[in-house]
Amino acid sequence: MTTRRSQVDEFVALTPSDASYFRAVILFGRNVASYKFALGASLIELSREERDLVPLEDLAVPFARHLTEHLERVDTQGTSASSRFLDACRSFNAGELTEDALRETTARLGFQNVIDAFHVVGGGDIPVRFFEDERRQNGGIRLTDRLHELARTGQGENLPAEVEARWRLVETSWDLNLPARALEVSYEPDGELLVVNARANDRITLTGVRDALNGYQKGRCMYCGAGLSIAGSGGSTVHVDHVIPRVLMERLGGPRNLDGVWNLVLACASCNLEKSARVPGIGCLKQVYRRNEYLIGSHHPLRETLIAQTGPDSAARKDFLLAAYSEAVPLGVWDKDCREREDL
Numbered sequence: 001m002t003t004r005r006s007q008v009d010e011f012v013a014l015t016p017s018d019a020s021y022f023r024a025v026i027l028f029g030r031n032v033a034s035y036k037f038a039l040g041a042s043l044i045e046l047s048r049e050e051r052d053l054v055p056l057e058d059l060a061v062p063f064a065r066h067l068t069e070h071l072e073r074v075d076t077q078g079t080s081a082s083s084r085f086l087d088a089c090r091s092f093n094a095g096e097l098t099e100d101a102l103r104e105t106t107a108r109l110g111f112q113n114v115i116d117a118f119h120v121v122g123g124g125d126i127p128v129r130f131f132e133d134e135r136r137q138n139g140g141i142r143l144t145d146r147l148h149e150l151a152r153t154g155q156g157e158n159l160p161a162e163v164e165a166r167w168r169l170v171e172t173s174w175d176l177n178l179p180a181r182a183l184e185v186s187y188e189p190d191g192e193l194l195v196v197n198a199r200a201n202d203r204i205t206l207t208g209v210r211d212a213l214n215g216y217q218k219g220r221c222m223y224c225g226a227g228l229s230i231a232g233s234g235g236s237t238v239h240v241d242h243v244i245p246r247v248l249m250e251r252l253g254g255p256r257n258l259d260g261v262w263n264l265v266l267a268c269a270s271c272n273l274e275k276s277a278r279v280p281g282i283g284c285l286k287q288v289y290r291r292n293e294y295l296i297g298s299h300h301p302l303r304e305t306l307i308a309q310t311g312p313d314s315a316a317r318k319d320f321l322l323a324a325y326s327e328a329v330p331l332g333v334w335d336k337d338c339r340e341r342e343d344l
Contacts, residue, residue, distance in 0.1 A: 007263070007297045008122040015218055018146050019155040021128040023215045024157060026163050028297055029121050033086075035114035037167040038066040043130055043157050047143055047151040054131075055140035060106035067110075068102075070167065076175040080081050085109040115141065123210030144287070156220045157231040165211035166298075172196060172206055173301050183301030187259045192240050194261070196301055210238050213266055216294045222265040222287060224338050225281060239272035241265050243288050244328045247277050256324055260309045261302060262292050263324075271336070279328045282336020285321050292317065 001197060008028045012020045026040050046054055068089045088105040091097040094273040098107075115133055119125050128148040138140050152154045162256065173183055176196075185194050187209060193207045208228045219228050223301060228238045243265055257263075267275070276325070292310065294328055298305050311317040 007293065011294060012126075018128055018130075018161070019152045019153070020218060021126050022130065022150060022159060023162065023218065024121050024126060025118065026159075027294070028213050031170055032296060033083070033114075034067065034070065034081065034167055034171060035078075035110070036118060037163055037170075038063050038070075039111075039114050040163045041066050041160055043143065043147060044151055044163075046157065047147045049250045051143055053134065053138055053140055053142050055138075056107040056135065057103055060103045060110060060247065063110060064089060064092075064102050064106040074171045074175045076177075076201055077171060079174065083103075083221060090265055106255060111135075154227055154229055158214055158219050160217040161208075161211040161230050165172040165207040166215070168207045169194075169212065169298075171300060172204060177203075181316060183262060185301050187261065187264060188261070209240055209264060210266060212289075213261075213264065214238075216291050217266055217277075220293070220317070221260050221268040221271055222285065223271040223275070223338060225270045228266055228268065237269045239267050239269055240265040241272045241275065241305060243284065244279060244324050245277040245331055248328050248331065256327075257309065262288075262306055262321075265291065268279055269286075275334045275336070278332040278334040279325060280334050282325060283337035287338050288323055289318060329334075 008024050011028070012024055026037065029036055031037075035068050042059060044064050046059070048251060051058075051062065066128050067077065069088070071086070071089050072093055075090075077083075077125050085105065088097060088102060088109070092099075092102045115135070117132075119129060121212075129144055130150075131141040131143050168186075169185075176183060177232070183196055185196050186204065187193075188195055192209045194212055196204050196206055208230075214228065217228075219230075220226065221228060222243075223239070230238055241264070242258055243263050244256075245260055249256075249258050292306055296306050310320040
């Protein structure tokens with residue numbers, strides 16, 4: 001199976017942009033706590049304010065806010081049995097700690113590891129810096145020009161929703177504390193949501209499918225490569241498309257779950273409407289396979305869901321896609337084959 005580091009290298013190398021590097025940090029970084037998500041969300045927020053040097057006391061404000069908001073929804077925000085900092089956030093939520101006290105505690109305890117670890121992905125540092133650590137010299141971090149430029153782009157507008165979606169997936173898997181294979185993510189067409197069947201009839205809404213998938217497609221239409229905007233401004237309207245048309249389940253009685261995450265992609269309105277109930281050219285399967293492998297390189301529960309849906313190793317997953325494609329060909333083949341899209 002592809003190693004995490006080589007997968008990250010491929011993800012970035014095909015489109016070596018600052019957006020790809022930022023996404024690699026959020027989508028592929030290992031997590032023992034949710035601090036990296038809180039820092040990523042805070043960096044984008046502060047960069048839009050044109051901040052340069054950010055003292056830890058100022059960084060503490062959005063950082064703690066993101067964490068306290070998530071703690072109100074899901075109390076488990078890491079794999080460690082205890083955390084003095086998270087306990088302080090819980091005390092704030094309970095009305096036992098003031099904002100000033102939370103800010104001071106966050107500046108003192110909240111950044112002990114995350115600042116050093118933020119740019120580490122797959123066992124090594126990415127070559128791009130979104131901030132410089134100036135805690136010793138100036139008591140904070142300095143946001144880089146590359147972060148400011150990224151935040152001003154259309155892709156930068158998508159990043160907060162992508163961070164939030166990734167955070168929701170990870171914290172839910174921690175909170176349920178079930179065997180990985182017991183966490184299966186399902187797609188609900190009404191509302192276009194990803195949900196997880198937790199225990200018995202307990203279904204938990206994770207996130208919108210657009211937010212969860214956009215980063216792995218690098219904010220672009222699966223078929224034509226047009227820029228997509230899940231933030232609601234710029235780019236094309238985002239459609240959720242079934243690569244193998246959903247009608248196959250009804251018309252041909254196929255046994256495959258075509259509502260599975262493996263078969264869902266994001267497309268611009270033009271491509272989605274033009275494709276209709278046809279399959280794309282077989283060249284698009286390479287793109288779908290690669291996107292699915294990126295998802296599998298992610299943490300539970302999406303990783304285990306895709307493995308359960310498509311196969312335990314890369315060869316089995318390729319065979320699965322080819323078999324599904326061959327079943328769908330009688331529905332008609334759309335002439336767009338994505339061969340021009342070797343960059344996903």
